[in-house]
Amino acid sequence: MINLKFACPVCQSALTQFDKSLKCENNHSFDLAKKGYANLLLSHQMSSKQPGDNKAMIKARTQFLEKGYYKPLIKRITQILIEQKVNHLLDAGCGEGYYTQYLKQSINYIDGLDISKEGILQGCRRDKSINWCIGSVSALPYLEESFDAVLSVFCRTEEEQFKKVLKQNGLILFVGPGVNHLPNLRSKLYDEVLPYQTDKQEDYFKDSFEMIHEEKLDIHFTVIQEDILPLLSMTPHYWKCTKENKEKLLEMNELKETGNFSIRLFRKL
Ligand SMILES: C[S@@+](CC[C@H](N)C(=O)[O-])C[C@H]1O[C@@H](n2cnc3c(N)ncnc32)[C@H](O)[C@@H]1O
Ligand SMILES: [Zn+2]
Numbered sequence: 001m002i003n004l005k006f007a008c009p010v011c012q013s014a015l016t017q018f019d020k021s022l023k024c025e026n027n028h029s030f031d032l033a034k035k036g037y038a039n040l041l042l043s044h045q046m047s048s049k050q051p052g053d054n055k056a057m058i059k060a061r062t063q064f065l066e067k068g069y070y071k072p073l074i075k076r077i078t079q080i081l082i083e084q085k086v087n088h089l090l091d092a093g094c095g096e097g098y099y100t101q102y103l104k105q106s107i108n109y110i111d112g113l114d115i116s117k118e119g120i121l122q123g124c125r126r127d128k129s130i131n132w133c134i135g136s137v138s139a140l141p142y143l144e145e146s147f148d149a150v151l152s153v154f155c156r157t158e159e160e161q162f163k164k165v166l167k168q169n170g171l172i173l174f175v176g177p178g179v180n181h182l183p184n185l186r187s188k189l190y191d192e193v194l195p196y197q198t199d200k201q202e203d204y205f206k207d208s209f210e211m212i213h214e215e216k217l218d219i220h221f222t223v224i225q226e227d228i229l230p231l232l233s234m235t236p237h238y239w240k241c242t243k244e245n246k247e248k249l250l251e252m253n254e255l256k257e258t259g260n261f262s263i264r265l266f267r268k269l
Contacts, residue, residue: 001032001131003088003109005146005165009040009135014143036124037132040141041115051136052116058096060230062122065098069221069231073261074102076217077151077173080265082106084171086149092137092162093155097123100130103151111147113140140165149173163208163268170268172209176201178216178260182235185257188249189241198262209266219259228255 006015008024015022015030022030022038032038041051053061064070077099081089087108091100094112096119104110104127111131112123123132135141137158142165149171150162162172179195186193205211223231228250232238238246249255 001038002129004131005088005111005142006038006040006131006133007141007143009042009045009139009141033124035121036128037120037134039117039134041134041136042139045136045139046115050117052114053095053119054116055118057233058116058118058122060233062096062098064227064230064234065096067227069223069227070219070259072219073175073217073259074099076263077153077175078103078106080173080213080263081149081151084149084265086171088147089149089151090140090142090147090165091151091153092140092157093152094123095119095153095155097126097130097132099151099153101126104130111142113137137161145170151175157204159205159207159209162205166268168268172205172266172268174201174204174262174264174266176262178262180218180258180260182231182257182259184255185232185235185249186237188252188255189237189245196260201262201264205266208269210269211264212267213263213265215263217259217261217263219261221257221259223255223257225250225253228252231255231257 008015008028010028011026013024015024020032089107089110091112094100094114100112113133113135114120115136120132120134140161145167146165151173153175177196181196
């Protein structure tokens with residue numbers, strides 16, 4: 001692992017690599033898995049035995065993203081981070097690492113963190129030169145002022161934690177659904193398609209950050225039949241819709257769709 005910024009999840013002091021483990025000055029020790037990740041999630045930080053996205057969800061996400069449907073989004077994210085001269089990035093809630101791996105081509109140092117072990121395992125398969133870590137955004141296991149930027153794509157956010165690990169003037173690049181995200185999928189599943197609830201996003205990062213840029217991105221794409229279920233599995237609608245409507249959606253030969261993304265850049269005050 002390179003350019004290590006890990007902090008001990010027990011006492012917050014710096015972790016140093018000794019062969020196959022990470023140790024702090026107070027002798028707390030954490031194994032570095034052979035597969036290439038650190039597990040810095042303490043048992044009391046786990047809401048269940050296997051927190052975060054499960055194996056099937058991770059597999060679905062990889063299948064869908066690898067087809068390139070969201071490529072314009074990762075291209076735009078990369079462009080913004082390059083413009084901002086980001087040298088060390090934390091992908092907080094990196095999932096199975098599609099975005100993290102793509103960004104590695106343009107950014108010197110990247111850490112990918114997710115609470116899902118299956119997600120981090122898939123990340124390790126993608127690229128071993130990234131510092132992968134099982135951990136929670138609610139207790140980021142990194143030293144203070146470690147990163148130039150935190151990327152948060154469709155994941156829960158924690159203002160205080162992001163602030164802690166960001167350098168002075170550090171940035172948060174936040175990507176979430178816009179009000180018109182996936183309208184056609186939703187019209188198959190529900191009688192009425194309401195605008196996506198995005199009002200909560202307005203409250204993110206309002207205490208210690210200023211928003212310096214905001215934009216919307218629309219991506220139009222046609223999902224082939226075998227990728228409709230993976231797309232659905234990436235959304236909360238998988239759990240919310242009725243079995244009948246799900247079946248109707250999955251019977252379609254293809255789904256013409258629009259991804260409507262909200263992209264916001266915040267600077268630490
Ligand atoms: C919708 S997925 C987005 C993943 C990735 N950013 C992407 O867009 O492909 C949300 C991710 O958040 C992770 N997650 C949920 N709670 C978390 C937490 N407390 N800390 C870190 N990751 C968490 C899940 O395991 C899942 O991988
Ligand atoms: Zn310690």
